[in-house]
């Protein structure tokens with residue numbers, strides 16, 4: 100069995116107010132192995148960010164992990180104290196966010212921001228931290244690294260800011276890097292640079308990556324395995340080749356057919372009808388049923404489980420319930 | 429096919445003012461000597477990275493901003509020189525759809541009012557009754573039903589709001605629609621719905637589109653011809669086939685190779701460009717692409733390349749393809 104670094108089990112994260120309870124993440128399971136890149140895909144609002152913020156224990160105040168476990172190197176992060184989490188965030192798990200401007204402090208120089216973390220978490224002197232920071236900047240391909248140390252975030256381009264976020268995240272040599280849409284805000288030529296950089300760093304340090312994206316092209320390029328989310332749940336999981344060759348869930352299949360690509364010419368794009376339901380109005384049967392062309396009577400009334408249809412390939416869809424029996428028989 | 433629109437040497441320079449006296453310290457050449465044409469009934473895709481001047485080109489054509497210089501020929505008129513009094517009439521035939529459907533819709537107006545507004549402004553129908561009927565018809569065309577049209581924009585999803593934006597643009601039965609990133613803010617499943625809708629409407633009403641986007645796959649799908657912009661300039665232009673299969677400009681080639689393909693078997697070698705997109709307030713000399721270009725040679729630093737005809741409808745602005753440089757190419 101592959102060496103598991105992180106195990107998310109039955110995770111439920113909700114936003115709770117006097118009037119309502121929003122099940123943003125509603126029973127999510129997946130594992131990340133050492134040295135592996137796992138992609139988490141799905142459309143806006145399906146719960147990707149809240150899943151990753153739950154792992155970091157950084158969910159917004161009105162949110163709460165109400166059920167489930169997050170086991171990192173054998174220890175349940177949901178049970179950790181704030182202080183223990185602070186330590187883990189600085190050392191073992193690091194995160195890069197979609198919009199680097201929101202996570203870089205505009206009034207601190209790049210050098211101050213980079214060395215702050217290094218001094219706190221790695222117990223180095225100021226001088227040592229500075230040379231470590233410069234080394235990291237060079238590693239992520241920042242030209243004029245020494246000068247950039249004294250510059251401020253607004254003086255840099257989007258691509259450079261994203262590199263600095265990566266430098267910061269990688270400076271502690273984390274075992275797990277969570278990257279939430281790391282290239283979505285960037286131009287394609289800059290995106291290509293950042294993706295190459297992430298691949299290089301992964302090779303070099305054997306870091307596991309949880310890559311969150313809605314871009315199937317980025318998934319195909321980067322991931323070893325893929326988890327597809329829809330409406331707060333995992334609807335399919337498979338290795339990247341299986342997922343693209345034999346998508347089993349009607350939603351995954353629909354997504355794949357909906358994106359125009361440079362490779363194939365389509366007369367007309369496939370389109371999934373309807374819209375993604377919001378978490379306060381999930382349908383009571385299969386959450387995809389109102390948009391699904393293959394929905395059956397059963398789909399409208401009961402929620403499908405995750406059925407394993409092949410080794411490592413699971414699908415939440417009644418169409419595949421019998422296949423699981425066959426696979427097991 | 430005749431040309432519905434001809435843009436000649438279009439420029440839009442923005443002054444950057446600074447200091448107490450607000451003196452102009454520099455200018456941003458957002459659109460710098462751009463020339464192209466759009467044929468009746470086709471879709472012309474305009475691609476390029478953030479800040480290259482796509483939106484400014486679209487807005488200057490409609491004179492939502494005043495062009496600095498150049499000509500915009502539409503329907504026998506040079507829009508760029510049309511007196512303000514005649515501009516409104518000409519604009520009826522050219523409409524714009526915006527990227528952020530939410531920001532471009534007045535939140536105080538219901539969908540019906542939003543669609544009706546342009547009809548009122550242009551006094552399109554004699555009676556209010558006729559006008560209201562037209563509104564219903566247009567709403568239905570874009571897939572909004574009767575029960576929805578008395579609601580307000582915030583009650584709709586992104587894709588539905590984009591339908592409202594399209595309905596507004598359609599209401600005046602324009603000849604040309606400039607769609608500025610109409611699907612960029614949408615999820616893929618919604619994106620394909622809106623693209624299909626735009627294609628259906630084009631067929632039904634014989635519309636001509638300028639489709640602005642940074643997603644090269646989407647542009648390939650929807651366009652007949654494509655223009656590639658870099659730092660305010662049109663660097664290449666041609667049919668979809670000429671651009672996507674025979675792209676000649678090193679920037680076009682790098683751009684296409686940078687697009688991740690949703691097929692894990694096709695993980696490929698790409699041309700990874702060095703460096704960032706330069707600052708348009710301080711563009712490089714000569715060919716604006718030369719500092720990042722893997723094929724640049726001496727002349728590229730000094731001289732700005734002009735659009736050269738490569739045959740068919742294919743044009744490129746690159747010294748690798750103009751006559752005086754053929755010798756260099758042989759050597760390189």
Ligand SMILES: Nc1ncnc2c1ncn2[C@@H]1O[C@H](COP(=O)(O)OP(=O)(O)OP(=O)(O)O)[C@@H](O)[C@H]1O
Nearest residue numbers: 114121123142143144145146147148149150159378
């Ligand atoms: N602070 C909050 N309070 C209430 N609901 C929230 C809050 N943050 C997120 N949500 C809801 O939780 C759900 C999941 O949000 P999440 O940010 O995880 O989506 P996502 O998959 O990351 O989407 P995107 O692709 O748009 O980033 C959404 O429906 C969202 O509206």
Ligand SMILES: Nc1ncnc2c1ncn2[C@@H]1O[C@H](COP(=O)(O)OP(=O)(O)OP(=O)(O)O)[C@@H](O)[C@H]1O
Nearest residue numbers: 442456458477478479480481482483484485642708
């Ligand atoms: N009103 C303005 N004043 C000053 N500069 C402007 C103004 N509008 C645009 N610019 C500048 O002109 C250049 C071109 O901008 P434009 O919005 O046309 O780019 P774009 O290709 O549409 O980019 P994007 O893909 O980000 O929408 C940019 O450098 C921009 O900063």
Ligand code: SF4
Nearest residue numbers: 385388391398416417
């Ligand atoms: S369970 Fe039914 S409705 Fe849901 S995806 Fe499968 S076939 Fe479609």
Ligand SMILES: [Mg+2]
Nearest residue numbers: 147148149279
């Ligand atoms: Mg998110």
Ligand SMILES: [Mg+2]
Nearest residue numbers: 482483484608
């Ligand atoms: Mg724009």
